[in-house]
Amino acid sequence: MESVKKIILFLGDADFHRGVLLGVGDFTANHREWAVQKYIPFRTEEDLRVWLTEAHDAQGIIAHVNSREQAAVFRGFAGRVVNISSRDKAFGLPTVTADNFEMGRLAAIHLLGRGFRHFAWVGRAFFFSYERLRGFRETLREHGLDCTDLSEVSTIRPQFLQPLIQKLPKPVGIFTEDDEAALQISSACNSGGWRVPDEVAVLGCNNDEPICLLGYPQRSSVDIAARNIGFEAASLLDKLMLGDREPECPILIKPGGVTVRGSTDVHAVGDPQLGKALRYIRENLALEIGVPDLVQAAGISRRVLERRCRERLGHTPLEEIRRARIRRAKELLLQTDLPMSIVAERAGFQSAERMATLFRRETGTTPSRFRQQK
Numbered sequence: 001m002e003s004v005k006k007i008i009l010f011l012g013d014a015d016f017h018r019g020v021l022l023g024v025g026d027f028t029a030n031h032r033e034w035a036v037q038k039y040i041p042f043r044t045e046e047d048l049r050v051w052l053t054e055a056h057d058a059q060g061i062i063a064h065v066n067s068r069e070q071a072a073v074f075r076g077f078a079g080r081v082v083n084i085s086s087r088d089k090a091f092g093l094p095t096v097t098a099d100n101f102e103m104g105r106l107a108a109i110h111l112l113g114r115g116f117r118h119f120a121w122v123g124r125a126f127f128f129s130y131e132r133l134r135g136f137r138e139t140l141r142e143h144g145l146d147c148t149d150l151s152e153v154s155t156i157r158p159q160f161l162q163p164l165i166q167k168l169p170k171p172v173g174i175f176t177e178d179d180e181a182a183l184q185i186s187s188a189c190n191s192g193g194w195r196v197p198d199e200v201a202v203l204g205c206n207n208d209e210p211i212c213l214l215g216y217p218q219r220s221s222v223d224i225a226a227r228n229i230g231f232e233a234a235s236l237l238d239k240l241m242l243g244d245r246e247p248e249c250p251i252l253i254k255p256g257g258v259t260v261r262g263s264t265d266v267h268a269v270g271d272p273q274l275g276k277a278l279r280y281i282r283e284n285l286a287l288e289i290g291v292p293d294l295v296q297a298a299g300i301s302r303r304v305l306e307r308r309c310r311e312r313l314g315h316t317p318l319e320e321i322r323r324a325r326i327r328r329a330k331e332l333l334l335q336t337d338l339p340m341s342i343v344a345e346r347a348g349f350q351s352a353e354r355m356a357t358l359f360r361r362e363t364g365t366t367p368s369r370f371r372q373q374k
Contacts, residue, residue: 003033005033005241006035006060007036007062008040008058009021009036009040009061010061010064011063011064012064013041015206015207015208016206016208016226017064019230020062020227020233021230022227023230023231023233024036024062024230025230026230027231027238034234034238048070052073058077060081060241061074062082062230062233063082063083063085064083065085067087067088068091071083071092082094084096086098086128086131096251097229097251098252099254100131100132100135102254102255104131104133104138104139104175106222106257106258107135107203107205109139111173111175111203112140112143114173114201114264115267116171116173116201117268118169119146119148119172119173120168120172120175121174122177122181122185136175161185161188165188165200170199170200171199171268171270172199173203174202174203176203178205178206179211179219179221182203182263183211183215185202186202187215196217197262197265197266198279201266202219203219203220203258204222205222217261217262217265218263219262220258220259220262223258225256232251259334259335265327267313271308273299273305274308274309274312277298280297281320281324282324285328286346287348289348290318291306291318321348325348325358329349332347334370334371340355340368355367
């Protein structure tokens, strides 16, 4: 019988850390010799010093290391500690963390796909933040575009953001280093009178759901794949405890994609009348709507609406309604466990059967199979 391995987790209490815990749990489900004896949320060096007395006989530690001072302490547990933070690249600890460059790249692809041609960034002077900006900016430059760097605003109040947002060309897509910054930007837009997402689309990072769901509209975010980070961190720790060499470079975990919510649920068309029609679709998707409703909302003739829609979107207004319903169904399938009948109702389909028919025609798969991607 294998000896029991005492494991201690030095993490935090954010949504990210709860995801990491789930991933560690996935690993321990098949490793009965693992005995996770402590989960210690700590915030300060004093907390760390107090709790490290509990770790002196631990065979393994998984920790979110926030500073070089903390890293120096954890290096005393060489061969039995794994870091999950990417706050700094110079910690010198075996690390499993997010692929922050790829998170920035996905953010750029998402906003480019929504039709934006003006962009801004909000972040701080941390390694992970720099990497997210680098991925964002390099991907934009591949398309002949760039972003305005508003990094200095990340620690100030929304009212001080407004003059800076005012200067940005509209419509603009703003990518932020995390979801708290995205909330700050949204608050500044709401109090400053800029419509989100029509004039300012806001995309956060980490997909910290409790923060993303605060306020209206709820904010889209790049999913950090915390559960995968937890699983791979546990896997690496297990190898280290068995005597494997420490990896020379951090193990980077790909993000889980963009979780789309209201703050980027738009197509930036640069046409106020067409924008009104698209906003009407977005806000009334669960109702029975048709082209006459869009004509009234836009305040232009049907012929002009049809022409502008084809020019800007490449398809008819009726097709845009159908595509919007498919997009909403995808979001509900991935983000909720609602029954198919409720998903169909909220996405504006007459029935679950009708949704399934159109969904398969559009995506090549059924709603049930699509949901299994969660």
